[in-house]
Amino acid sequence: MAQESKLNPSGMGFLETRTRRAFTVYLPLAVFVFVLLFPFYWMAITSFKPDNELLSREGNPFWVRNPTFEHIHKLLFETSYPQWMWNTLLVSVVSTFASLAASVFAAYAIERLRFSGARHVGLAIFLAYLVPPSILFIPLASVVFQLGIFDTRLALILTYPTFLIPFCTWLLMGYFRSIPFELEECALIDGATRWQILVKIILPLAVPGLISAGIFAFTLSWNEFIYALTFVSSSEIKTIPVGVVTELVEGDVYHWGSLMAGALLGSLPVAFIYSFFVEYYVSGMTGSVKE
Amino acid sequence: MPSAITRSDAAVSEPKGSLLERLQNSRNALGLLFMVPAAVLLLVFLTYPLGLGVWLGFTDTKIGRGGHWIGLENYEFLWGDDVTRLALFNTLFYTVVASILKFVLGLWLALLLNRNLRMQTFFRAVILLPYIVPTALSAIAFWWIYDAQFSIISWTLMKLGWIDQYIDFLGVPWHARLSVIAANVWRGVPFVAITLLAGLQTISPSFYEASAIDGATRWQQFRYVTLPLLTPIIAVVMTFSVLFTFTDFQLIYVITRGGPLNATHLMATLSFQRAIPGGALGEGAAISIAMVPFLLAAIMFSYFGLQRRAWQQGGRD
Numbered sequence: 001m002a003q004e005s006k007l008n009p010s011g012m013g014f015l016e017t018r019t020r021r022a023f024t025v026y027l028p029l030a031v032f033v034f035v036l037l038f039p040f041y042w043m044a045i046t047s048f049k050p051d052n053e054l055l056s057r058e059g060n061p062f063w064v065r066n067p068t069f070e071h072i073h074k075l076l077f078e079t080s081y082p083q084w085m086w087n088t089l090l091v092s093v094v095s096t097f098a099s100l101a102a103s104v105f106a107a108y109a110i111e112r113l114r115f116s117g118a119r120h121v122g123l124a125i126f127l128a129y130l131v132p133p134s135i136l137f138i139p140l141a142s143v144v145f146q147l148g149i150f151d152t153r154l155a156l157i158l159t160y161p162t163f164l165i166p167f168c169t170w171l172l173m174g175y176f177r178s179i180p181f182e183l184e185e186c187a188l189i190d191g192a193t194r195w196q197i198l199v200k201i202i203l204p205l206a207v208p209g210l211i212s213a214g215i216f217a218f219t220l221s222w223n224e225f226i227y228a229l230t231f232v233s234s235s236e237i238k239t240i241p242v243g244v245v246t247e248l249v250e251g252d253v254y255h256w257g258s259l260m261a262g263a264l265l266g267s268l269p270v271a272f273i274y275s276f277f278v279e280y281y282v283s284g285m286t287g288s289v290k291e
Numbered sequence: 292m293p294s295a296i297t298r299s300d301a302a303v304s305e306p307k308g309s310l311l312e313r314l315q316n317s318r319n320a321l322g323l324l325f326m327v328p329a330a331v332l333l334l335v336f337l338t339y340p341l342g343l344g345v346w347l348g349f350t351d352t353k354i355g356r357g358g359h360w361i362g363l364e365n366y367e368f369l370w371g372d373d374v375t376r377l378a379l380f381n382t383l384f385y386t387v388v389a390s391i392l393k394f395v396l397g398l399w400l401a402l403l404l405n406r407n408l409r410m411q412t413f414f415r416a417v418i419l420l421p422y423i424v425p426t427a428l429s430a431i432a433f434w435w436i437y438d439a440q441f442s443i444i445s446w447t448l449m450k451l452g453w454i455d456q457y458i459d460f461l462g463v464p465w466h467a468r469l470s471v472i473a474a475n476v477w478r479g480v481p482f483v484a485i486t487l488l489a490g491l492q493t494i495s496p497s498f499y500e501a502s503a504i505d506g507a508t509r510w511q512q513f514r515y516v517t518l519p520l521l522t523p524i525i526a527v528v529m530t531f532s533v534l535f536t537f538t539d540f541q542l543i544y545v546i547t548r549g550g551p552l553n554a555t556h557l558m559a560t561l562s563f564q565r566a567i568p569g570g571a572l573g574e575g576a577a578i579s580i581a582m583v584p585f586l587l588a589a590i591m592f593s594y595f596g597l598q599r600r601a602w603q604q605g606g607r608d
Contacts, residue, residue: 025403025406025408028399028403029400029403029404029408029414032396032400032403032418032480033414033417033418035477036417036418036420036421036477036480036481037417037420039421039429039432039433039436039477040420040424040429040432042432042435042436042443043429043432046435054441055441057441057446061443061446062443101328102328102329102332103329105325105326105327105328105329106325106326106328106329106330108325109321109322109323109325109326110322110326113318113321113322113325114318114322115318115319115321115322115323115326116319118322121326125329128333128337130534130590131337131341132534132535132537132538132586133538133540134538134539134540134559134562134563134579135344135538135559135562135579135580135582135583135586136337136340136341136344136579137563138344138347138562138566138567138572138575138576138579139340139341139343139344139347139576140336140340141566141567141572142340142343142347142352142572143335143336143339143340143343158332158336159336161332161333161336162332162333162336162337165329165332165333166333169329194321219423222425223423223424223425223426223427225425225426225427225540225541225544226540226541226559226563229544230563230567240425240428241425241426241427241428241541242427244427244428244431245427245431245544245545256435256438256441259431259435260431260432260435262428262431263428263429263431263432266425266428267424267425267428267429270423270424270425271420271423271424274419274420274423275416278412278415278416278419281419281423282415282419282485282489285482285485285486286485286486286489
């Protein structure tokens with residue numbers, strides 16, 4: 001039966017497959033894209049709506065009649081939002097670079113130096129990657145407290161590597177594995193030290209991997225929530241996700257306009273970086289689940 | 292290969308030369324030295340807290356007060372606690388339903404993207420957006436979308452004449468459960484779709500050509516070519532997806548804080564509530580530790596359950 005229908009396509013086959021394709025491919029795809037992007041549109045349109053339009057059921061809510069910068073102005077000049085932005089940036093950048101440096105050494109040692117027990121250490125790194133922050137935050141809060149760094153940016157800078165290092169190491173191990181051993185052997189014969197090999201041969205060849213790991217780690221730290229919520233309590237040290245959720249949601253009347261503006265402005269930096277490095281990002285994501 | 296390295300190593304690190312020089316070329320010493328930064332950070336902030344968490348679960352520690360060993364008392368209390376039982380049920384329901392939806396929708400989206408589309412890279416880039424923006428912030432957008440008085444979904448359905456009054460998305464237990472699941476699926480589908488798409492793109496077109504010549508229908512091609520070849524990557528992706536869904540915290544904390552009537556409390560949000568605002572660190576730690584067996588079981592199930600077909604690709608059963 002199947003063969004028959006394949007051998008005898010109907011006369012209007014061209015047109016039919018075209019409409020068929022529109023219904024089976026482009027229509028579902030359009031629905032997916034609409035649903036996946038709608039919350040962002042809604043975030044954006046809400047941040048520019050004046051309060052009277054937000055709180056009325058009249059008119060078309062999908063559009064804004066009198067756009068206003070009132071909410072964004074309020075966010076930037078009447079709340080600690082700029083401070084949260086700075087905190088998030090500082091914590092993300094420092095913890096990303098620290099984790100990346102530690103991961104480069106660890107991945108090189110595990111994958112290339114192959115010291116005794118390297119395979120077990122590699123497995124341990126993978127298991128560390130599987131430990132979810134939501135079962136770690138309570139004892140970690142107690143560790144942070146014992147170290148006397150509770151309610152400081154340092155608490156976040158030191159705890160974010162617990163999920164960044166396993167991830168980056170695992171990703172970089174994959175990249176290092178793809179660099180031919182022969183290059184290192186040649187350098188060794190020419191009298192290069194391991195340090196020189198790492199800096200002059202491996203790292204330049206692993207630049208795409210470093211970018212992938214770096215922007216992924218940056219995004220993960222920018223988006224981190226539970227540690228920042230638990231280990232920090234002063235307003236001037238909070239990160240954007242925690243600040244928006246805990247400080248802008250006060251009282252009985254929700255200020256949806258500034259809430260949405262806060263969400264939008266907090267999402268823009270990662271979306272911006274992401275737009276430049278989509279390919280690296282995708283390869284980081286798919287690379288992290290392979291093997 | 293490693294043996295070749297070893298030999299050249301030995302040649303270079305002949306006894307002559309300073310200590311530093313020898314250190315630089317000894318694989319074990321240098322390997323351990325290179326591991327130090329990562330190892331110190333992970334031991335202090337990951338391994339030690341994990342052990343501490345297990346210990347805290349057996350104590351009555353409160354914030355600001357050291358605890359005493361109380362054996363299984365925390366677990367006995369939690370076993371009889373209705374809220375904990377409800378949270379366990381919610382977590383399992385949330386994980387199972389959201390994971391199935393993410394898998395089905397993600398696979399569908401991946402298959403759509405794998406067609407010869409114009410602007411494929413554009414679609415791929417746009418679809419990943421929900422995954423990369425901070426979850427806490429997109430959760431706030433969902434909170435607004437689900438607002439009882441001004442929900443855009445209710446407004447649209449009213450205008451279409453499908454409902455007569457605004458839906459109370461977050462005020463009714465089952466509505467709230469399904470609403471947070473929808474938000475979780477929204478955030479998780481891109482990850483599943485893009486990783487499965489990467490898997491689909493590694494399948495050689497010649498398999499499809501061969502099966503088409505043998506007269507396979509589209510469904511048969513999917514069932515007997517795509518699915519078996521995709522199984523290993525499905526197993527890994529779903530293992531990660533289950534892991535992240537089971538331990539989800541942000542979405543619930545932001546959208547419902549566990550309400551209404553604890554109907555959306557997950558184990559993670561409950562342990563936070565008991566431990567941090569409630570101050571009962573020991574009890575909160577016990578809830579976290581209680582998640583581990585379920586987590587391991589879920590991982591085992593999705594990983595081994597889906598990998599059982601390894602023999603089809605020439606591996607052992």
